[in-house]
Structure formats: C-alpha cells, structure tokens
Amino acid sequence: MEEIRTMKEKDMNDVTSKQRVARIIGKTLIYLFLAVMAVIVLFPFYWMINSSLKSLEEYRLSMPTFWPRHILWSNYRDAFTTAQLGRLFLNTLYVGVVSTILSLIITVLSAFAFARLEFKGKGILFAGLLATMMIPGELFTITNYSTVTTFGWINTYTVLIVPFLVSVFYIYLLRQNFLQIPDELYLAAKVDGTSDLKYLWTVMIPLSLPTLISITILKMMGAWNSYIWPRLVANDEAHRLITNGLRNAFTEASGDINYPVQMAAVALVSLPLFLVFVFLRKYIMKGVSRSGIKG
Amino acid sequence: MVESKQQWKAWVYLLPCLVLLAIFTVWPIINTVRMAFLENYNGLKEAGGETFRFGISNFTKVLEYKRFLQCLKTTMLLCVITVPVSTFLALLISVALNSIKVLQKPLQTIFFLPYVTNAIAIGMVFAAMFNIVGSFYGTENEIVVTAGIVNNVIEFFGGTRVNWINYGSTYLANMTVMVIYIVWNALPFKILILLSGLQSINKQYYDAAKVDGSSKGRIFWRITVPLLGPMLAYVIITGFIGGFKEYTSIVGIFGASMGPAHDAKRLNTMVGFIYDALASNQQGRASAAAIILFGIILVVTLINLRVSNRKVHY
Numbered sequence: 001m002e003e004i005r006t007m008k009e010k011d012m013n014d015v016t017s018k019q020r021v022a023r024i025i026g027k028t029l030i031y032l033f034l035a036v037m038a039v040i041v042l043f044p045f046y047w048m049i050n051s052s053l054k055s056l057e058e059y060r061l062s063m064p065t066f067w068p069r070h071i072l073w074s075n076y077r078d079a080f081t082t083a084q085l086g087r088l089f090l091n092t093l094y095v096g097v098v099s100t101i102l103s104l105i106i107t108v109l110s111a112f113a114f115a116r117l118e119f120k121g122k123g124i125l126f127a128g129l130l131a132t133m134m135i136p137g138e139l140f141t142i143t144n145y146s147t148v149t150t151f152g153w154i155n156t157y158t159v160l161i162v163p164f165l166v167s168v169f170y171i172y173l174l175r176q177n178f179l180q181i182p183d184e185l186y187l188a189a190k191v192d193g194t195s196d197l198k199y200l201w202t203v204m205i206p207l208s209l210p211t212l213i214s215i216t217i218l219k220m221m222g223a224w225n226s227y228i229w230p231r232l233v234a235n236d237e238a239h240r241l242i243t244n245g246l247r248n249a250f251t252e253a254s255g256d257i258n259y260p261v262q263m264a265a266v267a268l269v270s271l272p273l274f275l276v277f278v279f280l281r282k283y284i285m286k287g288v289s290r291s292g293i294k295g
Numbered sequence: 296m297v298e299s300k301q302q303w304k305a306w307v308y309l310l311p312c313l314v315l316l317a318i319f320t321v322w323p324i325i326n327t328v329r330m331a332f333l334e335n336y337n338g339l340k341e342a343g344g345e346t347f348r349f350g351i352s353n354f355t356k357v358l359e360y361k362r363f364l365q366c367l368k369t370t371m372l373l374c375v376i377t378v379p380v381s382t383f384l385a386l387l388i389s390v391a392l393n394s395i396k397v398l399q400k401p402l403q404t405i406f407f408l409p410y411v412t413n414a415i416a417i418g419m420v421f422a423a424m425f426n427i428v429g430s431f432y433g434t435e436n437e438i439v440v441t442a443g444i445v446n447n448v449i450e451f452f453g454g455t456r457v458n459w460i461n462y463g464s465t466y467l468a469n470m471t472v473m474v475i476y477i478v479w480n481a482l483p484f485k486i487l488i489l490l491s492g493l494q495s496i497n498k499q500y501y502d503a504a505k506v507d508g509s510s511k512g513r514i515f516w517r518i519t520v521p522l523l524g525p526m527l528a529y530v531i532i533t534g535f536i537g538g539f540k541e542y543t544s545i546v547g548i549f550g551a552s553m554g555p556a557h558d559a560k561r562l563n564t565m566v567g568f569i570y571d572a573l574a575s576n577q578q579g580r581a582s583a584a585a586i587i588l589f590g591i592i593l594v595v596t597l598i599n600l601r602v603s604n605r606k607v608h609y
Contacts, residue, residue: 041406060441139327139589141323142578143323232574247547266417273413
C-alpha cells in the first residue's frame with residue numbers, strides 16, 4: 001500500500017509541476033476577469049455617489065475628479081426640495097404598504113382554496129389563472145385605462161392599488177408552499193374543531209413565512225419601481241409616485257442639467273432599495289429565482 | 296355535507312381574487328380583442344355614440360405604419376443583441392464564480408446588486424456617464440464643458456470622443472448605450488439562475504471527464520452547457536420576453552421623448568407605440584399592436600422551447 005501511494009505521488013509530481021503553473025495562471029485569469037466585471041458592475045453606483053457630492057463647478061471640469069475635492073452634502077438637501085422627494089416618498093410608501101397588505105390577504109385566501117379545499121372546476125380554474133401569466137401586461141392596460149376612467153378613479157390612490165392586487169404568480173408560489181404542509185395537520189385541526197381561518201392563521205401562515213416575506217418585498221419593490229401605469233393614471237402632484245417624480249423633476253435628457261443634484265436625488269431613491277438588498281437579500285433571491293420578473 | 300360545505304367555502308375564499316381578475320384581467324382580454332377588430336376604434340368616439348365596423352384594418356394599418364416598423368426594428372435589434380450577449384457574459388461569470396472558493400460570496404453579492412435598482416434612476420446615472428455637457432450641436436464651434444466619464448476614458452486611451460446621446464448623435468451610438476445599459480441590467484438575474492444551476496450539477500460528471508482526460512473546453516461545451524440546458528433555456532426565454540417589452544430602460548436614459556433631442560421617438564419600442572396610441576385615444580390601434588406583441592412573444596417562446604428541448608436531450 002505504502003509503495004503504491006508513493007509511486008502515485010511521484011508520478012503526480014512529475015505531471016503536476018507543469019499543471020500547477022497552468023492552474024495558477026488560470027486562477028489568476030479567472031480572478032482578473034471577475035475583478036474587471038465587478039468593477040464594471042459597480043462603476044455606475046460609484047459614479048452616482050461621486051457625482052452627487054460634487055459642486056456643479058467641479059462636476060463640469062473637463063477632466064473629472066474621482067473623488068470630490070469638497071464634499072457638498074447640500075446637494076442632497078437641494079435634491080429633496082427640487083424633486084419634492086418627501087411627498088413622493090410618502091405617496092409611494094402609502095401605496096406600497098396598503099397594496100402589499102391587501103394583496104397578501106387575497107393571495108393567502110386564494111392559495112388556501114387552491115391548496116386545501118375541494119371544489120368543482122378547481123383544476124381548470126387554476127390552469128386558466130396560470131395561462132393569464134403568459135399575456136403581456138400592456139394588453140390589459142389598454143382596457144384597464146378606460147375601466148378606471150369610467151370608475152372615476154383617475155388621480156386617486158385607488159387606481160394605483162386595486163388593479164394590481166391579484167398576482168397569479170404569488171398565488172402559485174404560495175399554493176406550492178401550502179401543498180407541502182401535510183394533510184394530517186389540517187385533519188387533526190378539523191377534529192379539534194378549529195376553524196379554517198384559525199388554522200390558516202396559526203399553522204399555515206407561520207409555516208410559509210419565508211414565501212410571504214418574499215412576496216412582501218417584491219410587492220414593495222414593485223410600488224417603488226413602477227413607472228408606466230402611475231404616469232398614465234395618477235400623474236398629479238398629490239398622488240405621483242417616486243419613479244415618476246424623479247424622472248419628471250429632471251426632464252431634459254440632454255443639455256446642461258444640475259447633475260450633482262440629480263445624482264443626489266437618484267441616490268436617495270436608490271437608498272431604500274439598497275438597504276432592502278443588504279438586509280433581505282436572501283428573500284429577494286428566493287423569490288426572484290422562481291419568477292423571472294423584475295420588481 | 297362536508298363536501299358541499301367546502302364547495303361554497305372555496306368560492307368565498309376565492310371571491311376577492313375572482314372579482315378583481317374578472318374586471319382587470321378577463322374583461323381586458325375580451326375587450327382588447329373586440330377593440331382590435333373594430334375598424335378605427337376610438338374610445339372617445341364610442342362614448343359619443345359612434346359605432347364601428349368589424350374588420351382587420353387596425354392590424355393592416357399598424358403594420359403599414361412606418362413608426363410601428365421603426366419600433367419593431369428597435370425592439371427586435373435590442374432583443375437579438377442583448378439576450379445572447381448578456382446570456383454569454385452571465386454564463387462566463389457564473390462558471391468563473393463556480394470555480395473559485397475565496398471571495399465567491401462577496402463577488403456573488405456584487406453581481407446581484409444591479410438587480411435591486413430602479414431602472415429609471417440608474418438609467419439617469421448611465422445618461423450622466425454618456426452625456427456631453429455643453430452647447431454641443433455637432434458643429435465646428437461646439438463648446439464642450441465636460442464630455443462625460445465614458446468619453447474621458449475613451450480619450451484617455453487615445454480614442455476620439457463619441458456623441459452618444461446628445462443632439463446629432465447617430466442611431467448606432469444610441470443603440471450602443473442602450474445595449475450596454477440593458478446588458479448591465481440583465482446580468483444579475485441570469486447569473487443568479489445559472490450559478491445555482493451550476494452548483495447543482497453532480498460532481499461525478501466532471502470526475503469522469505477528468506479520468507477520460509478531456510480538455511477544459513470540451514468539458515465546458517460537452518458537460519456544463521448541456522446539463523445547464525434547462526436553466527439556459529429559462530434565462531433566454533425570460534430574456535426575450537423582457538426584451539420585447541423593453542421600455543423603461545429607454546425612458547431612464549432618454550426621458551419620455553424616447554430619443555435624442557433632434558430625433559424624438561427614434562428609440563421608441565413596441566410597448567412605447569402601444570402607449571402612444573393609447574394616449575391619443577386610438578384604442579383600436581393600441582389593441583392591435585398589443586395582440587401583435589403577444590403573438591411575437593408566444594412564437595419566440597415556442598421556438599425557444601422547441602430548440603432547447605432538442606438541445607437538452609442531446
């Protein structure tokens with residue numbers, strides 16, 4: 001045994017001295033590639049922060065500085081007032097929180113019906129729901145725009161909340177989760193005389209909390225990032241959402257804008273998303289990897 | 296007894312969901328098809344009591360529109376370029392990430408960062424990076440105050456600066472900016488999926504290949520890519536679907552004008568066309584365009600599925 005091992009090692013050593021060099025070069029190249037890509041990915045964030053802290057004069061230097069000579073925090077104050085970010089923040093937060101809560105209630109109830117209850121036409125209904133996921137949202141928007149106009153919902157919070165309360169994808173996600181909870185638990189609860197709602201609240205919801213958290217985060221991010229629908233139906237000052245307000249406050253795509261202030265506004269809008277990313281990354285990745293949708 | 300009780304209980308639980316779906320999903324499907332097949336349908340005119348003939352002129356008119364064809368061209372070009380480029384880059388990055396141990400987690404976090412961003416907000420950052428500040432009209436007496444960091448870098452390496460997005464910029468330059476931004480934006484999701492796919496590949500395949508003495512390239516194309524097939528197909532299909540619905544990333548960089556100052560709407564997309572038609576109350580045209588968009592997405596998805604199915608079962 002001993003002999004065989006040493007022979008093997010000798011053989012290996014002869015072959016691997018060359019291979020080792022090749023491997024080190026390979027590893028270096030891999031790290032180099034990843035480092036270059038990481039720099040490219042991070043650069044816009046760095047440039048945003050760098051620019052947001054400069055004075056306009058410094059920003060307009062023909063040779064840019066890679067860190068502000070004088071850090072100008074007042075850009076952030078100016079951004080807050082120019083773009084009226086305070087009001088936009090509150091609007092978005094309100095719409096995000098209310099729509100998330102209502103959406104969670106609807107999703108939980110529907111997922112429960114599809115996962116636990118028996119009723120006629122369940123299979124067909126569920127398949128029909130899933131089929132609607134294939135249709136691009138723009139197809140709905142055209143009619144929904146006239147519908148909400150008829151309802152008199154233009155420029156209200158309702159129009160930003162109600163049309164998007166049902167997400168077939170979230171129902172699907174939660175139903176899959178509910179199905180993993182063993183039937184015995186439900187039947188035992190029934191024997192004990194526990195009502196469905198109580199069972200839902202005390203057993204199923206705690207057991208599928210990670211999915212519910214994922215849904216909450218994605219829904220809140222959705223409100224934060226939504227642009228097209230809010231611009232169409234609620235573009236007045238009282239109900240405008242953050243993304244829209246940001247784009248409107250700095251309309252000209254070219255020419256001489258006060259870029260430091262604009263970049264400060266962009267940084268302020270990005271900050272909550274960044275915080276969510278830092279603290280709740282796990283849940284986002286979990287939800288995202290199964291959805292393929294953004295926000 | 297229990298059975299029938301469950302019956303009506305289920306419908307009670309489903310009620311809010313079904314009511315909302317009926318109003319905001321099912322009715323729109325029916326109504327959109329209806330409007331698409333009513334000639335020159337206009338919402339305002341219908342409210343005024345006008346009736347419309349049944350016909351397919353909305354579709355033929357939309358397809359004859361030069362503006363629509365321009366939108367179709369831009370959308371297709373963006374799709375055809377950004378999906379392969381971002382998929383290939385994401386694959387390279389994922390394979391590289393999968394082959395290292397030190398720093399794997401922090402790098403993974405960095406590559407996921409662009410996902411949690413606001414497309415409009417970061418688009419504005421990209422616009423700032425490419426924008427030339429000054430009275431720049433492409434003439435001889437242009438005054439350039441600052442050329443933007445991307446041009447600074449190009450000039451640092453001895454190149455000449457490019458008019459990327461300003462007045463007088465070319466379609467090619469505009470599209471280049473869009474491709475860079477869209478790829479940057481598309482990478483994190485693809486890396487997330489592909490990396491988790493790579494991590495679930497059984498190590499035995501690689502060990503067997505090593506025993507056979509297969510080269511690295513051979514291992515990559517013969518083992519990694521086929522076993523990653525379903526993930527690649529998923530990433531490509533969602534990439535195409537997202538690509539055909541491209542809109543906000545262009546608003547982020549060019550603003551709602553969807554193009555440089557001298558040629559607004561130049562970079563308009565299919566979705567942009569639908570919203571423009573809607574804004575001018577031409578719901579018939581908008582519906583026809585939306586159905587065409589749906590058709591394209593359906594066909595592309597089916598083709599992708601078919602091709603990838605063949606590839607997966609090599």
